[in-house]
Amino acid sequence: MNNASGARILVIDDEPQIRKLLKVTLQAHQYEHYECVDGEEGIVQASIVHPDLIILDLGLPGISGMDVLRRIREWSQVPIIVLTAKDQEADKIAALDGGADDYVTKPFGMGELVARIRVALRHVAKTTDEPVLRFGSLVMDLALRQVELDGEQIKLTPTEYEMLKVLASNAGKIITQRQLLQQVWGAHHHESDSHYLRVYVGHLRKKLKEDPTRPTFIQTEPGIGYRFLLQDEI
Template identity: 50%
Template sequence: MSSEKTSASLPRILVVDDEMAIQRFLRTALDTGEFSLHQAENGHAALAAAVAIKPDVILLDLGLPDMDGVEVIRRIREWSQVPILVLSVREREDDKVKALDAGADDYLTKPFGIGELTARIRVTLRRSMQQVPEPVYRINELEVDLPRRRVTVRGEEVQLTPTEYELLRLLVTHAGKVLTHSQILRQIWGVAYVEQPHVLRVNISNLRHKIETDPSRPRYILTEPGVGYRLRDTP
């Protein structure tokens, strides 16, 4: 009885991939008693499983036999905010951007290390369990107090412009998640600026110079080349 309760309380991971070798690999790698694993071999099965199982995280391949994985993401996002972590051989930047813009929470290119995958799953689960952002974000020497709109580094307050603060606030409320250039531009500057990534680059650079010890080797605002930015959420 107790073991059944324990199993039922485990985070449910839905693996969507048509390659049996990948399915077996992930089942072996993730079957550690930490997760409850479920599988789907195509997009339609994934959509049905997402309704029936109500997974806590979906691991999704993009190259499915019946529909593109990006379409699966779009359909799920019509009714659910379940975290979606893409696992794909597609390495092109525009493929990553399409998946993330469609609503994916993260993107790992195959082949990947199982340690990195499990770490990303834990971060995704932790973030999804937080109903509202933590009021104070702390990591290493950086502290962002959202209610007080106060940013400090090593205990010293940092003066940000309104735009820089809103940019940092957006990253904080999505800490650990990749935000694409277009997502950030749309949120901070509006739709008219979606095709002006230089505006974002300038503001990210200015922000890094104010909060990073070495802006050329940032510890907090991490670049996802050609895709966007991610705010570190672990030391």
């Protein structure tokens, strides 16, 4: 799996201008470029090409982008960045809960999209079964359930530890409030319980000695969720 030049990227979008712009940009960054104009073809190509990353427009004709996302997620965990013309939190949350790794709202800057692509590819490159996660001065031993910052062990409550584990294990990827609540507290918790998240994220930030206005580890995605930063994103 390449995380830089040579990575295969499949674009599923029905707008010719967007496809042309993406083709030029992706090829300029040495990515292998593939494209489809509708969802059915996109699902087929995803199974044939085995892309390293998919850029998926939610506003497709015929089968919707959300349906494409769900169907690909039935058999693949390839990183998927969704494009949406709707600047609405509900659309973004639905896509992220449906398995998308990130989103970009149209119109978007190509520099931003390429940066999101790099982060998504780095996230996959760092995904291993290694029980020790390292993020600069922060080290998390999943086997021993221990967390160290600057060489000193920090004490976390069981809930704080579980929250940090979910975020850190998905570094570079947005985790929605719903996903975080259900993974930490269980399936019976919903977005209405989001005050739990604010409280525990506040506790974590204090113990990780970070300034919430300039986060080094936990970044808030307003109204959507949280992203644990890969250290080269800072």
